[in-house]
Amino acid sequence: xxxxxxxxxxxxxxxxxxxxxxxxxxxxxxxxxxxxxxxxxxxxxxxxxxxxxxxxxxxxxxxxxxxxxxxxxxxxxxxxxxxxxxxxxxxxxxxxxxxxxxxxxxxxxxxxxxxxxxxxxxxxxxxxxxxxxxxxxxxxxxxxxxxxxxxxxxxxxxxxx
Amino acid sequence: xxxxxxxxxxxxxxxxxxxxxxxxxxxxxxxxxxxxxxxxxxxxxxxxxxxxxxxxxxxxxxxxxxxxxxxxxxxxxxxxxxxxxxxxxxxxxxxxxxxxxxxxxxxxxxxxxxxxxxxxxxxxxxxxxxxxxxxx
Numbered sequence: 001x002x003x004x005x006x007x008x009x010x011x012x013x014x015x016x017x018x019x020x021x022x023x024x025x026x027x028x029x030x031x032x033x034x035x036x037x038x039x040x041x042x043x044x045x046x047x048x049x050x051x052x053x054x055x056x057x058x059x060x061x062x063x064x065x066x067x068x069x070x071x072x073x074x075x076x077x078x079x080x081x082x083x084x085x086x087x088x089x090x091x092x093x094x095x096x097x098x099x100x101x102x103x104x105x106x107x108x109x110x111x112x113x114x115x116x117x118x119x120x121x122x123x124x125x126x127x128x129x130x131x132x133x134x135x136x137x138x139x140x141x142x143x144x145x146x147x148x149x150x151x152x153x154x155x156x157x158x159x160x161x
Numbered sequence: 162x163x164x165x166x167x168x169x170x171x172x173x174x175x176x177x178x179x180x181x182x183x184x185x186x187x188x189x190x191x192x193x194x195x196x197x198x199x200x201x202x203x204x205x206x207x208x209x210x211x212x213x214x215x216x217x218x219x220x221x222x223x224x225x226x227x228x229x230x231x232x233x234x235x236x237x238x239x240x241x242x243x244x245x246x247x248x249x250x251x252x253x254x255x256x257x258x259x260x261x262x263x264x265x266x267x268x269x270x271x272x273x274x275x276x277x278x279x280x281x282x283x284x285x286x287x288x289x290x291x292x293x294x295x296x297x
Protein backbone atom coordinates (compact mmCIF):
# COMPACT_ATOMS: atom_id res chain seq x y z
CA UNK A 1 0.00 0.00 0.00
CA UNK A 2 1.53 3.32 -1.11
CA UNK A 3 1.60 6.51 0.86
CA UNK A 4 1.65 10.04 -0.56
CA UNK A 5 5.23 10.36 0.63
CA UNK A 6 6.22 7.22 -1.27
CA UNK A 7 4.52 8.47 -4.44
CA UNK A 8 6.44 11.74 -4.15
CA UNK A 9 9.73 9.93 -3.42
CA UNK A 10 9.19 7.73 -6.48
CA UNK A 11 8.58 10.77 -8.65
CA UNK A 12 5.02 9.69 -9.51
CA UNK A 13 3.62 12.97 -8.20
CA UNK A 14 5.10 16.32 -7.18
CA UNK A 15 3.75 18.90 -4.73
CA UNK A 16 2.49 22.07 -6.43
CA UNK A 17 2.85 25.40 -4.66
CA UNK A 18 1.78 28.92 -5.47
CA UNK A 19 2.86 32.20 -3.93
CA UNK A 20 0.82 32.77 -0.78
CA UNK A 21 -0.61 36.17 0.00
CA UNK A 22 0.74 38.02 3.04
CA UNK A 23 -1.67 36.44 5.50
CA UNK A 24 -2.25 33.18 3.63
CA UNK A 25 -1.52 29.68 4.88
CA UNK A 26 -2.00 26.45 2.96
CA UNK A 27 -5.07 24.55 4.19
CA UNK A 28 -5.19 21.94 1.41
CA UNK A 29 -2.64 19.99 -0.60
CA UNK A 30 -2.11 19.97 -4.34
CA UNK A 31 -0.01 17.54 -6.39
CA UNK A 32 0.58 16.89 -10.05
CA UNK A 33 1.96 14.08 -12.16
CA UNK A 34 5.17 14.87 -14.11
CA UNK A 35 3.11 15.13 -17.31
CA UNK A 36 0.74 17.60 -15.70
CA UNK A 37 3.67 19.66 -14.39
CA UNK A 38 5.06 19.83 -17.94
CA UNK A 39 1.69 21.07 -19.19
CA UNK A 40 1.61 23.72 -16.44
CA UNK A 41 5.10 24.83 -17.38
CA UNK A 42 4.03 25.18 -21.00
CA UNK A 43 1.01 27.25 -20.01
CA UNK A 44 3.15 29.63 -17.95
CA UNK A 45 5.77 30.00 -20.62
CA UNK A 46 3.54 30.19 -23.66
CA UNK A 47 1.83 33.26 -24.96
CA UNK A 48 -1.84 33.57 -24.15
CA UNK A 49 -4.13 32.39 -26.95
CA UNK A 50 -5.60 35.01 -29.25
CA UNK A 51 -9.11 34.23 -28.17
CA UNK A 52 -10.16 33.24 -24.71
CA UNK A 53 -13.33 33.47 -22.68
CA UNK A 54 -12.15 34.65 -19.28
CA UNK A 55 -10.96 38.15 -18.46
CA UNK A 56 -7.84 36.69 -16.84
CA UNK A 57 -5.18 34.88 -18.86
CA UNK A 58 -5.15 31.07 -18.61
CA UNK A 59 -2.08 31.21 -16.35
CA UNK A 60 -3.81 33.76 -14.11
CA UNK A 61 -6.93 31.60 -13.97
CA UNK A 62 -4.87 28.58 -12.93
CA UNK A 63 -2.94 30.55 -10.32
CA UNK A 64 -6.20 31.84 -8.84
CA UNK A 65 -7.76 28.37 -8.85
CA UNK A 66 -4.73 26.78 -7.18
CA UNK A 67 -4.50 29.61 -4.66
CA UNK A 68 -8.21 29.40 -3.80
CA UNK A 69 -7.91 25.63 -3.40
CA UNK A 70 -4.73 25.75 -1.32
CA UNK A 71 -5.88 28.46 1.11
CA UNK A 72 -9.09 26.54 1.69
CA UNK A 73 -11.51 28.94 0.07
CA UNK A 74 -14.99 27.59 -0.66
CA UNK A 75 -15.27 26.35 -4.23
CA UNK A 76 -18.66 26.35 -5.91
CA UNK A 77 -19.69 22.84 -6.87
CA UNK A 78 -20.26 22.28 -10.61
CA UNK A 79 -19.04 25.80 -11.43
CA UNK A 80 -15.50 25.28 -10.14
CA UNK A 81 -15.23 21.55 -9.52
CA UNK A 82 -17.27 18.42 -10.13
CA UNK A 83 -17.00 14.67 -10.49
CA UNK A 84 -16.97 13.62 -14.15
CA UNK A 85 -19.24 10.71 -13.31
CA UNK A 86 -21.00 9.89 -10.05
CA UNK A 87 -19.20 6.64 -9.26
CA UNK A 88 -16.97 5.13 -6.61
CA UNK A 89 -13.39 6.44 -6.89
CA UNK A 90 -14.55 9.20 -9.20
CA UNK A 91 -12.35 11.29 -11.45
CA UNK A 92 -12.74 14.98 -10.69
CA UNK A 93 -12.52 18.09 -12.80
CA UNK A 94 -11.34 21.53 -11.63
CA UNK A 95 -12.65 24.34 -13.81
CA UNK A 96 -11.81 27.88 -14.84
CA UNK A 97 -13.45 29.75 -17.73
CA UNK A 98 -10.77 28.58 -20.19
CA UNK A 99 -9.11 25.60 -18.51
CA UNK A 100 -10.11 22.15 -17.37
CA UNK A 101 -7.94 20.08 -15.01
CA UNK A 102 -8.61 16.38 -14.45
CA UNK A 103 -7.38 14.25 -11.60
CA UNK A 104 -8.54 12.69 -8.36
CA UNK A 105 -8.55 13.32 -4.64
CA UNK A 106 -5.95 11.25 -2.82
CA UNK A 107 -7.59 12.24 0.44
CA UNK A 108 -10.09 14.90 1.39
CA UNK A 109 -8.61 18.33 0.51
CA UNK A 110 -5.72 16.67 -1.31
CA UNK A 111 -5.97 16.73 -5.12
CA UNK A 112 -3.60 15.39 -7.74
CA UNK A 113 -3.80 16.84 -11.25
CA UNK A 114 -3.11 14.46 -14.14
CA UNK A 115 -4.34 16.23 -17.27
CA UNK A 116 -4.97 19.83 -18.19
CA UNK A 117 -6.47 21.16 -21.39
CA UNK A 118 -8.36 24.05 -22.93
CA UNK A 119 -12.04 23.97 -21.99
CA UNK A 120 -13.20 24.32 -25.60
CA UNK A 121 -11.02 21.41 -26.73
CA UNK A 122 -12.35 19.19 -23.96
CA UNK A 123 -15.94 20.04 -24.85
CA UNK A 124 -15.56 20.06 -28.65
CA UNK A 125 -13.84 16.66 -28.69
CA UNK A 126 -15.72 15.22 -25.70
CA UNK A 127 -12.49 14.18 -23.97
CA UNK A 128 -14.10 13.38 -20.62
CA UNK A 129 -14.32 9.63 -21.21
CA UNK A 130 -10.72 9.36 -22.37
CA UNK A 131 -9.36 11.31 -19.41
CA UNK A 132 -11.51 9.29 -17.00
CA UNK A 133 -10.23 5.99 -18.39
CA UNK A 134 -6.61 7.14 -18.45
CA UNK A 135 -6.75 8.36 -14.85
CA UNK A 136 -8.37 5.13 -13.64
CA UNK A 137 -5.61 3.20 -15.44
CA UNK A 138 -2.91 5.35 -13.83
CA UNK A 139 -4.38 4.76 -10.38
CA UNK A 140 -4.37 1.01 -11.00
CA UNK A 141 -0.74 1.13 -12.13
CA UNK A 142 0.21 3.09 -9.03
CA UNK A 143 -1.79 0.71 -6.86
CA UNK A 144 -3.65 3.48 -5.08
CA UNK A 145 -7.27 2.73 -5.98
CA UNK A 146 -8.09 1.49 -2.49
CA UNK A 147 -5.63 3.38 -0.35
CA UNK A 148 -5.27 6.84 -1.88
CA UNK A 149 -8.55 7.70 -3.53
CA UNK A 150 -11.63 9.34 -2.07
CA UNK A 151 -14.55 7.05 -2.79
CA UNK A 152 -17.44 9.44 -2.18
CA UNK A 153 -18.78 11.73 -4.90
CA UNK A 154 -20.46 14.48 -2.92
CA UNK A 155 -18.61 17.81 -2.70
CA UNK A 156 -18.25 17.40 1.05
CA UNK A 157 -16.43 14.11 0.52
CA UNK A 158 -13.54 15.76 -1.31
CA UNK A 159 -13.23 19.31 0.02
CA UNK A 160 -13.92 21.04 3.30
CA UNK A 161 -16.62 23.51 2.42
CA UNK B 162 11.67 17.21 -1.51
CA UNK B 163 11.17 18.47 -5.04
CA UNK B 164 8.14 20.62 -5.64
CA UNK B 165 6.80 22.71 -8.49
CA UNK B 166 6.31 26.37 -7.73
CA UNK B 167 3.67 27.81 -10.07
CA UNK B 168 4.83 31.40 -10.36
CA UNK B 169 3.34 33.83 -12.85
CA UNK B 170 4.80 37.02 -11.41
CA UNK B 171 3.29 39.47 -8.98
CA UNK B 172 1.42 41.64 -11.47
CA UNK B 173 -0.37 38.76 -13.17
CA UNK B 174 -0.95 37.12 -9.80
CA UNK B 175 -2.65 40.19 -8.37
CA UNK B 176 -4.82 40.66 -11.47
CA UNK B 177 -5.85 37.02 -11.72
CA UNK B 178 -6.65 36.65 -8.04
CA UNK B 179 -8.66 39.87 -7.99
CA UNK B 180 -10.75 38.78 -10.97
CA UNK B 181 -11.15 35.34 -9.42
CA UNK B 182 -12.16 36.76 -6.05
CA UNK B 183 -14.85 38.97 -7.59
CA UNK B 184 -16.19 36.10 -9.67
CA UNK B 185 -16.06 33.70 -6.73
CA UNK B 186 -17.97 36.14 -4.56
CA UNK B 187 -20.73 36.40 -7.15
CA UNK B 188 -20.88 32.61 -7.52
CA UNK B 189 -21.16 32.23 -3.77
CA UNK B 190 -23.90 34.87 -3.59
CA UNK B 191 -25.77 33.23 -6.47
CA UNK B 192 -25.51 29.85 -4.78
CA UNK B 193 -27.01 31.30 -1.59
CA UNK B 194 -29.77 33.11 -3.46
CA UNK B 195 -30.73 29.97 -5.36
CA UNK B 196 -31.54 28.33 -2.04
CA UNK B 197 -34.26 30.95 -1.57
CA UNK B 198 -37.69 30.10 -2.90
CA UNK B 199 -38.67 31.86 -6.10
CA UNK B 200 -35.17 32.90 -7.10
CA UNK B 201 -33.68 31.73 -10.41
CA UNK B 202 -31.29 32.95 -13.08
CA UNK B 203 -34.31 33.20 -15.37
CA UNK B 204 -35.96 35.62 -12.94
CA UNK B 205 -32.72 37.60 -12.76
CA UNK B 206 -32.55 37.78 -16.54
CA UNK B 207 -36.13 39.02 -16.71
CA UNK B 208 -35.45 41.62 -14.03
CA UNK B 209 -32.43 42.88 -15.98
CA UNK B 210 -34.17 42.49 -19.35
CA UNK B 211 -31.35 40.40 -20.81
CA UNK B 212 -31.14 36.84 -22.11
CA UNK B 213 -30.56 34.14 -19.50
CA UNK B 214 -27.54 32.86 -21.43
CA UNK B 215 -25.77 36.18 -20.84
CA UNK B 216 -26.29 35.86 -17.09
CA UNK B 217 -25.04 32.29 -17.22
CA UNK B 218 -21.93 33.25 -19.21
CA UNK B 219 -21.18 36.11 -16.83
CA UNK B 220 -21.34 33.79 -13.84
CA UNK B 221 -19.27 31.12 -15.57
CA UNK B 222 -16.62 33.71 -16.43
CA UNK B 223 -17.16 33.32 -20.17
CA UNK B 224 -18.51 36.84 -20.60
CA UNK B 225 -16.73 39.90 -19.22
CA UNK B 226 -18.00 41.50 -16.04
CA UNK B 227 -17.94 45.27 -16.45
CA UNK B 228 -18.48 47.54 -13.48
CA UNK B 229 -21.98 48.17 -14.84
CA UNK B 230 -22.76 44.47 -15.12
CA UNK B 231 -21.40 43.84 -11.60
CA UNK B 232 -23.70 46.51 -10.25
CA UNK B 233 -26.64 45.17 -12.25
CA UNK B 234 -26.12 41.59 -11.09
CA UNK B 235 -25.82 42.68 -7.47
CA UNK B 236 -29.00 44.75 -7.84
CA UNK B 237 -30.87 41.83 -9.38
CA UNK B 238 -29.82 39.64 -6.45
CA UNK B 239 -30.84 42.34 -3.98
CA UNK B 240 -27.26 42.69 -2.78
CA UNK B 241 -24.97 45.65 -2.39
CA UNK B 242 -21.26 45.79 -3.21
CA UNK B 243 -18.57 46.99 -0.86
CA UNK B 244 -15.19 47.83 -2.33
CA UNK B 245 -12.12 49.59 -1.02
CA UNK B 246 -8.50 50.15 -1.90
CA UNK B 247 -6.06 50.41 0.94
CA UNK B 248 -2.36 50.38 1.52
CA UNK B 249 -0.92 47.03 2.57
CA UNK B 250 0.11 46.82 6.20
CA UNK B 251 3.19 44.76 6.99
CA UNK B 252 2.75 42.55 10.03
CA UNK B 253 5.31 40.49 11.89
CA UNK B 254 5.48 36.88 10.79
CA UNK B 255 3.51 37.25 7.58
CA UNK B 256 4.58 35.89 4.20
CA UNK B 257 6.73 38.05 2.03
CA UNK B 258 5.42 37.65 -1.53
CA UNK B 259 8.34 37.64 -3.95
CA UNK B 260 8.82 40.84 -5.92
CA UNK B 261 10.35 38.86 -8.76
CA UNK B 262 9.86 35.33 -9.87
CA UNK B 263 12.52 32.68 -9.39
CA UNK B 264 11.56 30.66 -12.43
CA UNK B 265 11.38 31.50 -16.08
CA UNK B 266 7.80 32.62 -16.42
CA UNK B 267 8.55 34.15 -19.80
CA UNK B 268 6.43 36.92 -21.07
CA UNK B 269 2.96 38.02 -20.22
CA UNK B 270 0.94 38.69 -23.31
CA UNK B 271 -1.93 41.11 -23.18
CA UNK B 272 -5.11 40.92 -25.19
CA UNK B 273 -4.21 43.76 -27.51
CA UNK B 274 -1.06 41.96 -28.55
CA UNK B 275 1.28 44.16 -26.59
CA UNK B 276 4.01 42.14 -24.92
CA UNK B 277 5.47 43.29 -21.64
CA UNK B 278 7.71 41.62 -19.13
CA UNK B 279 6.39 41.69 -15.62
CA UNK B 280 8.29 44.31 -13.65
CA UNK B 281 5.83 45.65 -11.11
CA UNK B 282 6.97 44.96 -7.55
CA UNK B 283 4.74 42.74 -5.49
CA UNK B 284 2.52 44.16 -2.84
CA UNK B 285 0.76 42.17 -0.16
CA UNK B 286 -2.77 41.61 -1.24
CA UNK B 287 -5.71 43.37 0.20
CA UNK B 288 -6.79 40.92 2.84
CA UNK B 289 -10.34 42.24 2.97
CA UNK B 290 -12.32 40.26 0.41
CA UNK B 291 -14.67 42.06 -1.86
CA UNK B 292 -18.02 41.40 -0.28
CA UNK B 293 -21.46 41.30 -1.72
CA UNK B 294 -23.83 42.02 1.11
CA UNK B 295 -27.54 41.82 1.33
CA UNK B 296 -28.96 45.31 1.20
CA UNK B 297 -31.07 46.46 4.09
